[in-house]
Amino acid sequence: MLVVLGTVGWAVVSNPRMSWDVVGHYLFHPAILDGLVLTCWLTVVTTFLGLVIGIVLAIMRLSSNMFISGMSGVYVWFFRGTPLLVQLIILYNLASLFPTLSISIPFGPTLLSANTNTLITPYVAAILGLCLHEAAYMAEIVRGGLLSFDKGQRHAADALGMTGWQKFMHVVLPQVLPSIIPPIGNQLIGMLKMTSLVSVIALSDLLYSVQLIYSRNYQTIPLLLVxxxxxxxxxxxxSGAQRLVERRFGKGIAVR
Structure with a gap:
């Protein structure tokens, strides 16, 4: 296997058509670096927003109220069951369905109104699409962590007279966090790669910046290598940061 991989690797590296000089020329090109910064920014922001929304959805899903639990279930079902690419395209073309977005009092006056094309820019569509999609997966991760918590310990905390906040910080969180950190880290890394889908709505992330350049100089493969x-x-x-966090919180946390 190593021999095969080495042979393939050498064939790629030594191929003059790979144009390694082009790769080196564009590796630190300002447009590429700007796209990289936007990609990293989208990753962090949408993962954070997705986690926040996911926590709310997980709590709703565990509610004893069937309507609230059902709403969360339908949300997760829809956003996990449809492709992210389709969701992004629909959001970007929302103006074709709703030319104007308004907030109004039922049977009363309109309070706010805005042109949808002005409001839903490629950047806004990317943020909304990515975080709403991510929230569905985060909800299941958090829900799984909460379900793994032993309810007997919650009763013990009640017997000690702990408040709701004290129970969460001193009993629930230290035991739930180690089980949800690895999948959340995996989702963060996955989100970094999923941001490349925003190139279809003409947002200048890393991939779209590369596409703009190779559409002019036709150096497709070298630019994709960049x-x-x-x-x-x-x-x-x-991945390195994830391992450090897992090592730090792998045995739980102590909140004082």
Whole structure:
């Protein structure tokens, strides 16, 4: 296997058509670096928003109220069951369905109104699409963590007279956090790569910046190698950070 991989690797590296000089020329090109920054920003923001929304959805899903639990279930069913690419395209073209977005009092006056094309820019569509999609997966991760918590310990905390906040911080969180950190880290790394889908709505992330350049100079493969290099660098950094966090919180946390 190593011989085969080595042979394939050497064939790629030594191929003059790979145009490694082009790769080196564009590796630190300002447009590429700007796209990389936007990709990292989208990753952090949408993962954070997705986690916040996911926590709310997980709590709703565990509610004894069937209507509230059902709403959360339908949300997760829809956003996990439809492709992210389709969701992004629908959001970006929302103006074709609703030319104007308004907030009004039922049977009363309109309080706020805005042109949908002005409001839903490629950047806004990307943020909304990515975080809403991510929230469905985060909800299941958090729900799984909460379900793994032993309810007997909650009763013991009640017997000690702990408040709701004290129970959460001193009993629930230290035991739930170690089980949800690894999948959340995996989702963060996955989100970094999923941001490449925003290129279809003309947002200048890393992939779209690369596409703009190779559409002018026709150096498709070398430019895609540049994108692959930076995706690998970013995922390697995130993977290292994930391992550090897992090592830090692997045995739970002590909140004082």
């Amino acid at each position: 994108a692959c290099f930076w995706y690998l660098v970013a995922t390697t950094v995130l």
